[in-house]
Amino acid sequence: MTPPDQYDVFEKGARQTRVNWKNQLKQIEDSYREHRGVVHGVQKDGIQNAWDARNTDREDEWKIQFKLVRGEDQTFFVIEDSGTIGLTGPVRDGADYESELEEHDRWARFESLAFTKDDSSDALGSRGQGKFIFVAASKDNVIVYDSLREDGSYRTGYRRVKRTESPVNSWDNAEGREKFAELTDHELEELDHVGTRVVIVEPSNELTSAVESGEFEDYVAETWWELLKFHDATITISDDDSTTTVSPPVEFDLPTEADGSRDVWLVEDEQIEDKYGVAKMHLVHDPDQNIPRVYRGIALQRGGMKVESIEPRRRVPPDIADHLYGFITFDAATEEELKRAENPEHYGFSGRYQVTKIINSYVKDQIELFAREELDWTWSEEVESERQQQAAEQRALNSVNEAFSDFDFHTGDTAGTDSTSTSTSPGRKKDVRLSMPEPNFPRSDHRVEYGDEIKRIRVNALNSLDYEIEAQLRIDLEFRNQSLSEFTQQITVPASAGSDPGTYESDPYRQPIEEGDFPIPGKYSLTAQLAALEDSPNFSRGEIIDTVSLTVYLEVEPPAGDGPFADCTPAKLDDDTVYGEVVRTEKGQRQARVYQYNINHPEYKAVKTDTDASADYLFRLMSQALLLDELERGNQDIFQNADLDSPEGALQAMVDEMGDLSAAYYTT
Known part of the structure; x- marks a missing residue:
């Protein structure tokens, strides 16, 4: 094979x-x-860059300021650090990047892409693409940056992203200060301390x-x-003349003893x-507090x-998981x-690495150990309770569907999807709507077993x-409305083109079914949800x-046959005197029903620990709800003569039909 350096002769006059x-x-x-969006990324990478560059001899002087400055003609978002060593090193170009950059080549790394930090350093950054999130946050795709180093030298830099090029430029000392003033309309003061400043020109709305x-x-x-x-780090956020010093959230004011x-x-x-060392793991469970979602779980x-x-919901039930929070830190190695x-x-660790797998398993084991030893909880009780509840649902669902299998029911048209989705307007297509094509299941039905994958x-x-819609798409596998495996993505759904709707199609992904993540066999819901990210008409x-959603059956059999009800599920209704409600769904190519029974109703609480009594109770409620629904439609097929x-x-027709149904139910 030709040695690499001998290819040079073929590259003379070559184009880039x-x-x-x-x-x-x-x-x-x-x-x-x-992950969390551009704005979240701006603060994360901005602070990470500054913390990486801190002067460890004067760490108590470290500070970072975020400033929103509205000038006469332009607006700027400024990220300015103190107590750091600045963007050190010379301006590099061309052949300079052919050899490994030194640790002090901070300026060169900031102006490049994919030239990572030295493995020997304790820097947080590890890929070199973070600074481009600042460019993405600019309407003009322009950033200006300057740095004053400990030797007194000063430099200004400029970057713009265009279609086929990303020009960068830099100027030193007095010329640099002049250029910085020009690029920022003389709206910002000179940098007078050792450190670095990044200016996002015309920040996004x-x-x-x-x-x-205050979201930032x-x-x-x-x-x-x-x-x-x-x-004791100092982080401030300024909006013109108003400045806020960020405080640690109260959620991390953790007690060290039971309180x-x-x-x-x-x-x-x-x-x-x-192999790996835990410096500290600190978990708290507080059933009296509603923990915000961003703090729930183990950081x-x-x-x-x-x-x-x-x-924690992958190892403990929702009534524990929703009130459990804390963190884990590790040793240097x-x-x-x-x-x-x-x-x-x-925003995460790749599962391809052994360290990720071992630490994830360790944290989940510790969560379960905490629940067992301090919260007096065991899986056996939880599993048995869930099995009883789902067995009652399944028996009632099969019985109602079998009892009405010979009747015709009103069914509306659907959106033509292969999914089951809740809808408040049966038969009417929403202006913006989701569909979920049938995934690849390992079997002909929706049953899965441990070790399987939904592809x-x-x-x-x-x-x-x-007009286009900016939205967040969330896909997860839920158990009893609790998310156990969540994927989120911010998307843009294109505007319609005449009579043709704008279409967004997600990339396919697969969901492994592991016992550690989904420990309770039973009925799960693969759910997709679209939420608006900004106000619109x-x-x-x-x-x-x-x-939209579809039901997945883990280690249990799907319901047999077909009928008027697609499912029977628990719900917490605000009014505890209401038995439940019927919601319309799309099932294949037709409308079907899901009965949501109220677990707060006193009668349900009285029977929930008895599978037979629960099944009888649900059969009665579902039958009554179905008969009432069909009575309102005037279904003479059921209420003959x-x-x-x-x-x-x-009323007499309802009483007669319920009498016939009950007699058949209790004699079979």
Whole structure:
């Protein structure tokens, strides 16, 4: 084979490969939107860069400021750090990048892509794409940056992303200060301390809104609570003349001993399989507090930064999981292993690495141990209770469907999907709607067993409106309305083109079925939900636009046959005097019903521990609800020769039919 250096002769006069930089930037932006979004990424990468560059000899002087500055003609979002060593090193170009960059080449790394930090350093960043999230947050795709170093030298830099190029430029000392002033319309003061400043020119509406609403502050507190609490770090956010100093969230003011209703689980300086070291694991369970979703679960920390959370709902029931929170930190050697496994956006760890698998398993085991030893909980009781409840549902569902199998029912048209989706307007297509094509199940039905995979899970979004929709798509596998395996992505659903709706099609993904993640056999729901990310003429920010789902049966048999009811599920209704309600669904190509029974009703509470009594109770409620529904439609196939025009006749028809159904039910 020709040695690599001998190829040089063939490269004389060669052209450089053209790169679609706009597309490259969009890919980076989309990768952040798959996690927590661009705005969340701006604060995470901004603080990470500053913490990486801190002067360890004067760490108590470290500080970072976020400033939203509205100038006369332009708006700027400024990220400015102090107590750091600045963007050190010379400007590099061309052949300079052919050899490995040194650790002090911070300026060169900031101006490049995919030139990572030295493995020997304790820097948080590990992929080199984070600074491009600042460019993505600019309407003009322009950032300006400057740095004052400890030797007194000063430099200004500029980057813009265009279609086929991403020009960068830099100027030193006096010329640099002049260029910085020109690029920022003389709206910003000179940098007068050692450190670095990044300026996002014309920040996106999404970013400015997050600063104005306080959402940006919440993101900082959630991600960097460890720096705020244990390192006394100073992080401020300014909106013109108003400045806020970020405080650690109250959720991480954790008790070290059991206190009132709060139980505590502490682990310190423990080895995992003699490979990895836990510095500290601190869990709290507080049944009296409604823990916000972003703090629920166990925060996996690295270098003072929250990378991701492990959901406790995979090991303990919702009434424990929804009130359990805390964190875990690791020794220096384990953090180095985690850095290699961390994804480029810093929102998780790749499952391809052994360290990820072992730590995830350890955390879940500790959660279960906490629940067993301190909260007096055991899986056996939970599993038995769920089995009883689902057995009652299944028996009632099969009995009702069999009892009405010979009758014709009103069925409306559906959206033509292969999914089962709740709908408040049967037969009418929503302007923006989801569909879920049938995934690839390992069997001909929706039954799965441990070790199986559900493959090619896809979701389509259709938009009949004349403007595009910015939304969050969430897909998860739920048990009793509790998410156990969640995937989220920020998407844009295109506007319609005349009579043709705009269409978004998700990439297919697969869901492994592991006992550690889904420990209770039974009925699960594969659910997709679309939520609005911004206000529009038709939707408010945060509004649920549409939901679709299909039922998955784990280690249990799906219901036999077909009938008027597609499912029977528990629900917590606000009014405890209401037995339940029928909701319309799409099942295949027709409308079907799901009966949602109220678990808060006193009569249900009286029978729920008895499977036979629960099944009898649900059969009665479902039969009554179905008969009432068909009575309102005037279904003469069921109420033959009955006088349905008078209240007395309708009531007598209901009583007669229920009598016949009950007699048949209790004699079979």
